[in-house]
Amino acid sequence: MQNPTLILIQCKDAVGLVAGISNVVAKHELNIITMREYVDEESNKFFVRVVCSGMLGSEETLMQDLMLQLPENSTVSLSPAQRKKIVVLVTKEHHCLADILVRNYFNTLQAEVLAVVGNYETLKEFTEKFDIPYHYLSHENISKEEFEDKLAEALNIYQADYIILAKFMRILSPGFVKQFKGKLINIHHSFLPAFIGANPYKQAHDRGVKIIGATAHFVTDDLDEGPIIVQNTKTIDHSYDLHRMKTAGKEIEKAVLSRAIQLLTEDRVMLNGNKTIVFKS
Amino acid sequence: MQNPTLILIQCKDAVGLVAGISNVVAKHELNIITMREYVDEESNKFFVRVVCSGMLGSEETLMQDLMLQLPENSTVSLSPAQRKKIVVLVTKEHHCLADILVRNYFNTLQAEVLAVVGNYETLKEFTEKFDIPYHYLSHENISKEEFEDKLAEALNIYQADYIILAKFMRILSPGFVKQFKGKLINIHHSFLPAFIGANPYKQAHDRGVKIIGATAHFVTDDLDEGPIIVQNTKTIDHSYDLHRMKTAGKEIEKAVLSRAIQLLTEDRVMLNGNKTIVFKS
Amino acid sequence: MQNPTLILIQCKDAVGLVAGISNVVAKHELNIITMREYVDEESNKFFVRVVCSGMLGSEETLMQDLMLQLPENSTVSLSPAQRKKIVVLVTKEHHCLADILVRNYFNTLQAEVLAVVGNYETLKEFTEKFDIPYHYLSHENISKEEFEDKLAEALNIYQADYIILAKFMRILSPGFVKQFKGKLINIHHSFLPAFIGANPYKQAHDRGVKIIGATAHFVTDDLDEGPIIVQNTKTIDHSYDLHRMKTAGKEIEKAVLSRAIQLLTEDRVMLNGNKTIVFKS
Amino acid sequence: MQNPTLILIQCKDAVGLVAGISNVVAKHELNIITMREYVDEESNKFFVRVVCSGMLGSEETLMQDLMLQLPENSTVSLSPAQRKKIVVLVTKEHHCLADILVRNYFNTLQAEVLAVVGNYETLKEFTEKFDIPYHYLSHENISKEEFEDKLAEALNIYQADYIILAKFMRILSPGFVKQFKGKLINIHHSFLPAFIGANPYKQAHDRGVKIIGATAHFVTDDLDEGPIIVQNTKTIDHSYDLHRMKTAGKEIEKAVLSRAIQLLTEDRVMLNGNKTIVFKS
Numbered sequence A, B, C, D: 001m002q003n004p005t006l007i008l009i010q011c012k013d014a015v016g017l018v019a020g021i022s023n024v025v026a027k028h029e030l031n032i033i034t035m036r037e038y039v040d041e042e043s044n045k046f047f048v049r050v051v052c053s054g055m056l057g058s059e060e061t062l063m064q065d066l067m068l069q070l071p072e073n074s075t076v077s078l079s080p081a082q083r084k085k086i087v088v089l090v091t092k093e094h095h096c097l098a099d100i101l102v103r104n105y106f107n108t109l110q111a112e113v114l115a116v117v118g119n120y121e122t123l124k125e126f127t128e129k130f131d132i133p134y135h136y137l138s139h140e141n142i143s144k145e146e147f148e149d150k151l152a153e154a155l156n157i158y159q160a161d162y163i164i165l166a167k168f169m170r171i172l173s174p175g176f177v178k179q180f181k182g183k184l185i186n187i188h189h190s191f192l193p194a195f196i197g198a199n200p201y202k203q204a205h206d207r208g209v210k211i212i213g214a215t216a217h218f219v220t221d222d223l224d225e226g227p228i229i230v231q232n233t234k235t236i237d238h239s240y241d242l243h244r245m246k247t248a249g250k251e252i253e254k255a256v257l258s259r260a261i262q263l264l265t266e267d268r269v270m271l272n273g274n275k276t277i278v279f280k281s
Helices: A017-027 A059-069 A095-105 A124-129 A144-158 A174-179 A200-207 A242-265 B017-027 B059-069 B095-105 B124-129 B144-158 B174-179 B200-207 B242-265 C017-027 C059-069 C095-105 C124-129 C144-158 C174-179 C200-207 C242-265 D017-027 D059-069 D095-105 D124-129 D144-158 D174-179 D200-207 D242-265
Strands: A005-012 A031-040 A045-053 A075-080 A084-090 A111-118 A134-136 A162-165 A184-188 A211-218 A228-235 A269-272 A275-278 B005-012 B031-040 B045-053 B075-080 B084-090 B111-118 B134-136 B162-165 B184-188 B211-218 B228-235 B269-272 B275-278 C005-012 C031-040 C045-053 C075-080 C084-090 C111-118 C134-136 C162-165 C184-188 C211-218 C228-235 C269-272 C275-278 D005-012 D031-040 D045-053 D075-080 D084-090 D111-118 D134-136 D162-165 D184-188 D211-218 D228-235 D269-272 D275-278
Touching: A005 A017, A005 A269, A017 A031, A017 A045, A017 A059, A017 B017, A017 B031, A031 B017, A031 B031, A045 A269, A059 A075, A084 A095, A084 A144, A084 A242, A095 A111, A095 A124, A095 A242, A095 D095, A111 A124, A111 A144, A124 A134, A144 A174, A162 A242, A184 A242, A200 A242, A211 A242, A211 C228, A228 A242, A228 A275, A228 C211, A228 C228, A242 D242, B005 B017, B005 B269, B017 B031, B017 B045, B017 B059, B045 B269, B059 B075, B084 B095, B084 B144, B084 B242, B095 B111, B095 B124, B095 B242, B095 C095, B111 B124, B111 B144, B124 B134, B144 B174, B162 B242, B184 B242, B200 B242, B211 B242, B211 D228, B228 B242, B228 B275, B228 D211, B228 D228, B242 C242, C005 C017, C005 C269, C017 C031, C017 C045, C017 C059, C017 D017, C017 D031, C031 D017, C031 D031, C045 C269, C059 C075, C084 C095, C084 C144, C084 C242, C095 C111, C095 C124, C095 C242, C111 C124, C111 C144, C124 C134, C144 C174, C162 C242, C184 C242, C200 C242, C211 C242, C228 C242, C228 C275, D005 D017, D005 D269, D017 D031, D017 D045, D017 D059, D045 D269, D059 D075, D084 D095, D084 D144, D084 D242, D095 D111, D095 D124, D095 D242, D111 D124, D111 D144, D124 D134, D144 D174, D162 D242, D184 D242, D200 D242, D211 D242, D228 D242, D228 D275
Parallel strands: A084 A111, A084 A162, A111 A134, A162 A184, B084 B111, B084 B162, B111 B134, B162 B184, C084 C111, C084 C162, C111 C134, C162 C184, D084 D111, D084 D162, D111 D134, D162 D184
Antiparallel strands: A005 A045, A005 A075, A031 A045, A184 A211, A211 A228, A269 A275, B005 B045, B005 B075, B031 B045, B184 B211, B211 B228, B269 B275, C005 C045, C005 C075, C031 C045, C184 C211, C211 C228, C269 C275, D005 D045, D005 D075, D031 D045, D184 D211, D211 D228, D269 D275
């Protein structure tokens, strides 16, 4: 059986969109496996994700036929579902990276890890156990600009679909973020928007919260302000000191990032301004 | 604005169903608000729930046009979304009933409670505070058959869409169940299929489980074996004695039953053999 | 069987505190049912909650004997466990109030509701169904000071142990808060410290979060900055508009406040600066 | 700072136990860091876990002094907290093993993995990446007795504190279980007691449940009937086919087993007949 075909459409809302789209799909002898749509009433936008099976003939003709049914300025993405390529950025903490590398090794990631880039050597040996290239790129003794130039250079080798900041503890400049727009995914160790910035567990501990959490989000210019993909929390109590909070937090970070990667690599996430539409099923 | 129109279809799976259905909908100048479909590959069945806005002309013509697009033996239900009517059966425990009556009183139930029937008088005073009729129907000193005849008689007055067994502690005979097929909803105080039957918390306590739960399900002939609508669980520990287990369990029971009623009254639940399809969003 | 005796102690940490305290308890022929202690290493403070059974002789002697074992400036609270008294403040939303009044009516609250005070008449009829006095106290056409004077006057009638702000939508002045220090409990409709202040669901919707939550906390001078007692969250998705977010949020608010009341009325909460120690079991 | 000393006591309940024990501890100049006790009223048994800091003098004298304070037939375990040793048994599934080996590699397991034994070669290469010996021990072409003899032989080399069945798909005979009593820990892929035995996800799928779960438990003679240590569940819906159910289930299995290992290796689990006492904090 060939791969399913994935159709992602984003356009102004209008009457008859579902009929129009499903007619085109039927005309091309594609069978709808799942179709999930969402109308954002505030922005009057229509979003749809269609998974089809069947022999995909001319992509070009299908695209043209779809465009004829859609309002001006619609965005259509059309592709056979395929494994995305990712590069992982790390600093010293291993938990998220290890989770990704193990899934990659056992082919359960639905993505392919091309390389790991780290600003310390800490995770080099571990990464190389899995025959994944590790680029050690220290940020020390060079300017931020220089560091980011080298980082961009390393990333440009791989042309990854997504660059996963798996506890990468450097703040990236707007210029860098712009260069990889829509591809940078970060895991922040708090339930945003609480505890933006550095040391969120310290902030959380000082505030005496009874839940901790983690947030996977797209990186934009504003620190920790990008579109949120996945969040989760865990109940804690007064007996959690900073160390125990961090240890428990790592389990959430790992799970939240892993879930975000799964959703992204299955093309289930669409951007809607500073928010995301996530078609989970 | 008029009420949305709700279309529920269940049929054999086939190519072009979404196109066919959405074309009919568009032809009748109805605008699709949400459309959720599911294909059960095992039984090769297609299920769809469409919510439309717009002026509904002739229901009959719409029905005929839909039928023309569908395989033989399809089931189509077509109706303006409207408040369902429910009757609640109780014994002595108040937590589920109170939750329902409070929501009913404040118009947040999306259903209308017509009456409460109880085999004890315990909850009469509470029910009547809310100007809901309470039928006291003792099961004592009469045969099961006689009791069920009286119960059926009381229920037949109301012609409810759903009969909610809100901790109704009598087992109903197959004959009775048959009479109200598809309308009887029970809350069982365990995560089925664990701890079927009487005293599930006692069973759970004896087994030393670390989670407790509750299950809302359709009632069928087999005790606690009907199609499951909603389940939830809560983590407990060794310090929960039977009393504390029951107390914590009541919070889950109440929430699970409340959620099931919400899903049913919004026509989000479809039967698929002994399972349910639940279109949550 | 008489009520258990509850001993709550807060003092500087020292070697031998558990031995010292348990010896005094044994000498007074009280049997320890549960003993939960916590040492806050940052502040070097020791907290303990002891539940004892047995005939309580002279409270005074027990207190003196305990004090002899403890460092200077220790705080000891000694009391037979008994039902706390509460007054509930409301505005227009019913969900938290209804939950409290139903539990009060069926004697499952472990507290006694003395009265409800509301700045609208919306919830008067409902409250009076349960034979609880409702004080209607409008904030309109009078100064904040005048309003708070009347409120304090009403509260002073009841001498409640806790004053529950069950979605009371008025910000209280520092003077008022000081007058009822340690007694005011608020439910905030977000997972603090995210979305402090007004319209947290609006803020959450605009930010595109994937979880919503609620926080029960002591009221202090700083808005929404008091010691947190209970928090919980729920996963949502892009399809939640503001209305649905609020509806789902109310279920969390109700559950979180209910849990906080339970913990407070069982004397399980101790203050530690701007944090709480909560001995759940 | 030296390691804390851990005291675990199980005995008949009696008045003054906490005082007696804490006096002995104080006399030996040990400072109580945490003390958690539980009385099982059904069996009239007292359980306590004390963590102490301070110079541990003669263990023998401490043991004797404790015994003098306790009823007959008490069980006292006294030891400096230290890393437990574990051996892992596997078949073909990697998720639990990988989780354990990664934690072991990064020293976050609080235990030391001595070896992995597998009845297939599937996980050999992965295990050896981490320099952990892998014993391949096929069950094919030999009797169950012979297989278990070889398994026992391999296990006896290591004298592990716990033998973790990380998705080991062979049922062990009573004789074997007896030999390693109290040391065998299994992860079962359902929320027991639901879906005992083979293919729990198939059973769950056929029943149409809305939650799936996993259970970590001690292995006893009765299949899946041993004392439960940790359980957890996850909400699913009708769209989960068997494959997706299994995939989601693996995340729970991994987390539940990991948590059980953590609790065991921190000596937080005590046996109480066919139940466990788990002192989480």
